[in-house]
Amino acid sequence: MPESKDKKGKAAQASNDEDAAKQKLTPKAAEALLENNPALKNELAGLDKDKAAEALRKMDISELLTGLAVGGKNQKDMASYKFWQTQPVPRFDEAAAAANDVGGPIKMIDPEKVSKTPDPLIEGFEWATLDLTKEEELQELWDLLTYHYVEDDNAMFRFRYSKSFLHWALMAPGWKKEWHVGVRATKSRKLVAAISGIPTELRVREQKIKVTEINFLCIHKKLRSKRLAPVLIKEITRRCYLEGIFQAIYTAGVVLPTPVSSCRYYHRPLDWLKLYEVGFSHLPKGSTKARQISKNHLPSVTSTPNLRPMEVKDIDAVHELLERYLKRFDLNQAFSREEIEHWLVHKGGEADREQVVWSYVAEDPETHKITDFFSFYNLESTIIQHPKHDCLRVAYLYYYATETAFTGDMKALKERLLMLMNDALILAKKARFDVFNALTLHDNPLFLEQLKFGAGDGQLHYYLYNYRTAPIPGGVNDKNLPDEKKMGGVGVVML
Numbered sequence: 001m002p003e004s005k006d007k008k009g010k011a012a013q014a015s016n017d018e019d020a021a022k023q024k025l026t027p028k029a030a031e032a033l034l035e036n037n038p039a040l041k042n043e044l045a046g047l048d049k050d051k052a053a054e055a056l057r058k059m060d061i062s063e064l065l066t067g068l069a070v071g072g073k074n075q076k077d078m079a080s081y082k083f084w085q086t087q088p089v090p091r092f093d094e095a096a097a098a099a100n101d102v103g104g105p106i107k108m109i110d111p112e113k114v115s116k117t118p119d120p121l122i123e124g125f126e127w128a129t130l131d132l133t134k135e136e137e138l139q140e141l142w143d144l145l146t147y148h149y150v151e152d153d154n155a156m157f158r159f160r161y162s163k164s165f166l167h168w169a170l171m172a173p174g175w176k177k178e179w180h181v182g183v184r185a186t187k188s189r190k191l192v193a194a195i196s197g198i199p200t201e202l203r204v205r206e207q208k209i210k211v212t213e214i215n216f217l218c219i220h221k222k223l224r225s226k227r228l229a230p231v232l233i234k235e236i237t238r239r240c241y242l243e244g245i246f247q248a249i250y251t252a253g254v255v256l257p258t259p260v261s262s263c264r265y266y267h268r269p270l271d272w273l274k275l276y277e278v279g280f281s282h283l284p285k286g287s288t289k290a291r292q293i294s295k296n297h298l299p300s301v302t303s304t305p306n307l308r309p310m311e312v313k314d315i316d317a318v319h320e321l322l323e324r325y326l327k328r329f330d331l332n333q334a335f336s337r338e339e340i341e342h343w344l345v346h347k348g349g350e351a352d353r354e355q356v357v358w359s360y361v362a363e364d365p366e367t368h369k370i371t372d373f374f375s376f377y378n379l380e381s382t383i384i385q386h387p388k389h390d391c392l393r394v395a396y397l398y399y400y401a402t403e404t405a406f407t408g409d410m411k412a413l414k415e416r417l418l419m420l421m422n423d424a425l426i427l428a429k430k431a432r433f434d435v436f437n438a439l440t441l442h443d444n445p446l447f448l449e450q451l452k453f454g455a456g457d458g459q460l461h462y463y464l465y466n467y468r469t470a471p472i473p474g475g476v477n478d479k480n481l482p483d484e485k486k487m488g489g490v491g492v493v494m495l
């Protein structure tokens, strides 16, 4: 779906393939790449057709795919990242050099030497620590994000994280109030910016590291381009250092120094007509609305035997299965039992909180073993200025695992995932979602295209702060298409 709009997504995958890096594009390939990548197409739209084609042909494919080669924000070299060049992150030219590196911290931090006080803010603003257990403060954060958080390039859609989502995302096991950082206008007390972190553990190749997952960096539209983002990033870094956490993971659609991996967004229409009406999906040339609707039709019942919603009693089994499954990836999250419970089990009965996560397990009726599980979460988007629809209900594929992954039989794994994921689509449709999003991480390249997920124009870059490791594959090849040979890299889903 070249039509898709997405989260934090713009540029694309850093290819590990040295040959690809040296390759130049033929005119035909350039055209195909543009067709597959509307974000690039937009960026080149200002140039006349021949010039754009010529510019494209001259580019290295790998650069093109990381978005480093083209227009505007992606065109910067290291020197123009005035803030990021001062930070302990790898430079763009270090990626290849790190290829044989086991990986490790870039800078050793002495907590004793970390400032005990924040840097001053510009006149009229002050630091705040949000207390999200208080409904009013959760509401303030919700207001800031709902009107000022991530939009697509054409300002048609903006993320609309629900309050229950924020509760779930920011009060995960081990959460710290100090890592819910805000900036208030001194006079009006209004919350005008925020950044947050939660603690967790990652496995990066063989190393287990404690990290902060950074998310929800947001600045009020009226305060943009005033260099406030670096101040926020430095402040949360200081607060993490004080707690003895010296590494972080974060994702963004923009290219910063330097992605450790890049995945592409894919979108599976569940209510094609609505997606078409709101401008999320286009009518492909030569097709009709009726044909698109019937193409995206799903069965009404699931086909995985013994599939049922996950319950508290499944936590240990799912934990064990997911840990084994995730260890197959270079970059993965080392979940605790508590985290599994928090992230995957929807507890009914919290009457005032709407459901955020849906998890299902398949249980062998004889052995009672959990053989498979999958989950998805709800992240709506506001449809900005549309006469008929104001909200897009989007399901995002979250974690999943299957025993079939350990058989060593790729064909069997593919078949199993096709069935499980088709069931996920059916269940999401039943839960009234309009579209189902997934990235090219985990084993997703095995099923995305066959299950009629369309390629998005969004790319999600993964970053590690103060940690260097060789580039990790993002499930796409040098044409930015899902590729089974590029799997095994990213095993972390960021919200």
Ligand SMILES: CC(C)(COP(=O)(O)OP(=O)(O)OC[C@H]1O[C@@H](n2cnc3c(N)ncnc32)[C@H](O)[C@@H]1OP(=O)(O)O)[C@@H](O)C(=O)NCCC(=O)NCCS
Pocket: 008, 080, 081, 082, 083, 084, 085, 148, 149, 150, 151, 216, 217, 218, 219, 220, 223, 224, 225, 226, 227, 228, 229, 230, 251, 252, 253, 254, 256
């Ligand atoms: C992202 C956002 C906070 C940046 O603020 P801004 O006012 O545009 O930029 P500022 O002048 O404060 O700071 C610019 C610096 O921040 C960096 N920056 C911009 N977006 C960034 C991001 N998503 N993550 C980390 N750094 C980012 C820039 O690269 C620049 O640093 P550089 O000089 O080293 O290149 C703001 O645009 C915003 O709130 N956007 C909507 C929400 C959003 O996109 N959040 C990020 C989700 S990943």
